[in-house]
Amino acid sequence: MERKYTILTILLIVLSFGLVILPEKKDQKELNPEVLLSAISEKSRYVSADLVTERIIGNDPTLQLIDLRPAEQFKLFALPDAVNIQPESLLSATTLELLNQPAKDKVLYANSDLISEKVWLILTRNSISQVYIMKGGMNEWFNTIIKEMPVNDAASSTDLDLLSFRNAARQFFVGTGVTSRLPASAKKAENVQVIRKAPAAASGGGC
Amino acid sequence: MIGPIISSGLVSPAWDNIFAVLLGIGFGFALESSGFSSSRKIIGTFFGYDFVVVKVFFTAAIVASVGLLYLNYFGLVDFSQLYIQPTFLTSAIVGGIIMGIGFAMGGFCPGTSLCAAAVGRIDGIVFFGGMFIGVFLFSESFSLLENMFYSGSLGAIMINSVLGISPELFTFLLVLVALGMFYGAAWVQKKVKKIEY
Numbered sequence: 001m002e003r004k005y006t007i008l009t010i011l012l013i014v015l016s017f018g019l020v021i022l023p024e025k026k027d028q029k030e031l032n033p034e035v036l037l038s039a040i041s042e043k044s045r046y047v048s049a050d051l052v053t054e055r056i057i058g059n060d061p062t063l064q065l066i067d068l069r070p071a072e073q074f075k076l077f078a079l080p081d082a083v084n085i086q087p088e089s090l091l092s093a094t095t096l097e098l099l100n101q102p103a104k105d106k107v108l109y110a111n112s113d114l115i116s117e118k119v120w121l122i123l124t125r126n127s128i129s130q131v132y133i134m135k136g137g138m139n140e141w142f143n144t145i146i147k148e149m150p151v152n153d154a155a156s157s158t159d160l161d162l163l164s165f166r167n168a169a170r171q172f173f174v175g176t177g178v179t180s181r182l183p184a185s186a187k188k189a190e191n192v193q194v195i196r197k198a199p200a201a202a203s204g205g206g207c
Numbered sequence: 208m209i210g211p212i213i214s215s216g217l218v219s220p221a222w223d224n225i226f227a228v229l230l231g232i233g234f235g236f237a238l239e240s241s242g243f244s245s246s247r248k249i250i251g252t253f254f255g256y257d258f259v260v261v262k263v264f265f266t267a268a269i270v271a272s273v274g275l276l277y278l279n280y281f282g283l284v285d286f287s288q289l290y291i292q293p294t295f296l297t298s299a300i301v302g303g304i305i306m307g308i309g310f311a312m313g314g315f316c317p318g319t320s321l322c323a324a325a326v327g328r329i330d331g332i333v334f335f336g337g338m339f340i341g342v343f344l345f346s347e348s349f350s351l352l353e354n355m356f357y358s359g360s361l362g363a364i365m366i367n368s369v370l371g372i373s374p375e376l377f378t379f380l381l382v383l384v385a386l387g388m389f390y391g392a393a394w395v396q397k398k399v400k401k402i403e404y
Contacts, residue, residue, distance in 0.1 A: 009386055012269065012270075012273070012386065013382060015277075016378055016379040016381075016383075017379055019273065019277070019375035019378055020376055020379050022280060059354075061293065061357050064362060094371065097365060097368045098362075101291070101293075101362045102290070102291075102363070103290075103291070104293075104363070
């Protein structure tokens, strides 16, 4: 073997081994307190159960659901493709790596908003972007999507559209032939238009 | 698009395409001067008489990995500014199989076929034309392939996090594997009959 290749081989092994034994870096990136204060007062961190449902049904690849409930509850029922993260393991390297995906909208939910708010604050403080809270958590999601609500005959067309969407979503999740109690005049075919968010622009690669 | 120079605001985004063209010319020049515009060189990997393509691309990967990790450690590159391609497992497997068959049949990958076409090689021009027909057919049939295309979405996941090890340890192991493969490839090459081209 030529000497230059031997030298290059040794150099690469030494450099890569150096990475393993380097002391851990301490300069963790944290958000400026003023920016954090501004973010806290913003309400744009909340997303509705309807919007989350629409994106689940649309199989939106940019959606990452984060379930913060206890593991037993997660095993019993969870939203499709959700990842169960326990708040106490939030700052572990693997969890932070999962959350630190710029191309994904991370939507947090627990049973209510309390834990989600705390986790949102910690993640935002750690400069993790695109973190949202499903308003009201699983309780709200169940009451909105799964629980059938009575319809007021005087409901507007917007309300009826929303109700049709929720009925379709209910069938999507529970798989039963639940029919809505729409007023007879409003029982017309409704097309639920699911708008799929386009994935982030892909950068070129390969040879 | 090009981070961290443009995304950090050091240079105006108006330079984006200029950088892309300059990098493309440099990449094309390097490919052509290394002989990568010859389909026989690429197909050599398949038949075991020439592993230079594997060596070049694997070397680029390990040098870039080690370099990026050092630059990040010393604060010269911000990892959060880098774009990580999201993983769609099913389409990656299907695409990989199709591309592998294309490599073995045509002796080119998209970049090298452009180089070959640019220097006037007929096989490169035919391959390049075929690539466009493939792109057209894929675009026209996208509605049929859409579910498969988006299935197996894992997000911008990194292989070291799947394995549960640090990026530094993964890179070290990758370097060892790559170097082992280089020496293994040299051994195979000695055993296989030489082909002059």
